[in-house]
Amino acid sequence: MDGRFDCPNRDGTVQAAGCIFCDPRSFSPSRRLGLESIAQQIAEGTRRLSKRYRVDRFVAYFQPATTTYAPVSRLRSLYQEALDQPGIVGMAVGTRPDCVGDDVLDLLAELSERTWVSLEFGLQSIHDRSLAWLNRGHRYDAFLDAVRRSRLRRLNVGAHVILCLPGETREDMLATARELARLKIDSVKLHNLHAVKDTPLADMVAAGRAATSRVDLPSRDEYVDCVVGFLEQLPPHCVIDRLSGEAPPEYLVGPAWCLEKAAVRRAIEAELLRRDTWQGRKLGRKRDQV
Template sequence: MNTTNYPWGHEKPYNDFSSFFKTLFKERVQKISIDAGFTCPNRNGDKAKGGCTYCNNDTFTPFYTSPIKSVAEQLQEGITFFSKKYKTQQYLAYFQAYSNTYADIKTLKKLYQEALNVPGVIGLVISTRPDCIDEQKLDYLEELAKKYFILLEFGAESCCNKTLKRINRAHTFEDTISALQMAKNRGLHLGLHLLMGLPGESDESMLACAEKISSLPFHTLKMHQLQIVRKTKMEQQYAQTPEMFNLFTPERYINFMVNFLERLRPDMIIERFISESPPDMLIAPKWGGMKNYAIVNKIERQLIERNSHQGKRYRIK
């Protein structure tokens, strides 16, 4: 296929998020992470106790977030920080820590509205579990989406229920499907998150997942390789039974990711391939300081060398 014929309209061999964002907003838009003090039904005993076996929220919480500070204070501090770094005028409040729809509707309205009242904030990114959403919450988000950009992001993590059970997610892949069905056609931008290389998964089972998610109604996909970090259940499992894990090397991950992209629906926007936990938190795999952008460049190069692109092997079922 000639690159100019890619359905996403630019020359990258995949439908990347930053190009999509540039077409959506006229200027640079910065996400600002917030810890709004939510918890998670997988930690407080509502669904399970102890949380997902890989989870340590400290690995993705920037320094300016703290539930002790109000949502508005956290956003103001984030804006002050980023406005010195970039000439950014517009921001999205990123409700990132824990499960950000896990509260009653009154609490959600108060927190979301507080964020939207901060000057410069033009929308919300809300990260949550697929079993923490209902029609009432979605009706409210649908109302907000008439005025603001609202990205609702569900952690699916795997398409395999056996895996979800093994990592103590306490929800099923069917929960992900019904959350997306409930949330579609409401003017919301819908996102999905997947973790690659969970124990018990093979490359074949993960590639089959690319085909399964391609039939689901969402827009943006975030992925990253499994990383074992400190203060998690997985840290203990890895110490006791390392053979339970088949962690990716950079080379295997790049090759796998190219195969995965080839099976994805072409209009799915790819927001992220990898993540880098802070070095003092990361136990394994250690990729020798290889930076995210270097991996992304290699994925891109391999697609081009194969004369391939996102969706090349995608088949409508």
């Protein structure tokens, strides 16, 4: 769902340039289609999904931009409009960890007493040098603070992570996974670093070099290796909501392999089998506990 939110990392409140990979239109069909009301968007989305997957219950996902970035009265109205639509059984809200005041968390906690609510934070990495490279405009401690305050209200908390960032070793990525396990994060969305047109990242990829580091987009094999290592560190209760990221072909600069989502998923499954491993294995979980 596109609530026509802006983002403090794009409108000058935190920064004006935004994250180096960000074009909100590439994140969400709702923004590209230009549908107006939440009810309209849900009607169109549920019609499409029920035809494709033969399902009749849905989670309304507020995604493009920063979907808690508005006065609480407006948030309440938008969220409630979504929850009032036929077939909607819950709501997921994607946001920045530095954009959830206590009033917003109180609203989400109130709604979560009536329905399923997930609060998803764009984390990307626990390493501040990576967050600076991505131009996130916040540090890791913002995520820790947001998780702590969300937990006080018993909210489901999710994290978005980008794997294969330049300058991160495999061990750095695994450290992010271990930290999510330590914090008992409820769900994770994994993304391969990918570049969309008209973003600073696309310029870096085109130039071949950033100011301080070469920007190589990962190969599928590299990404699959990192995902499997990452999953081994996460406890079985952590729901993996997404295994890879992509953008519409007309927006994507690369890597092209991420357009083949089903093939990426199959490659991850094949690598899990080849290594005879599973989610939580490095935490000592047996296969039958998963």
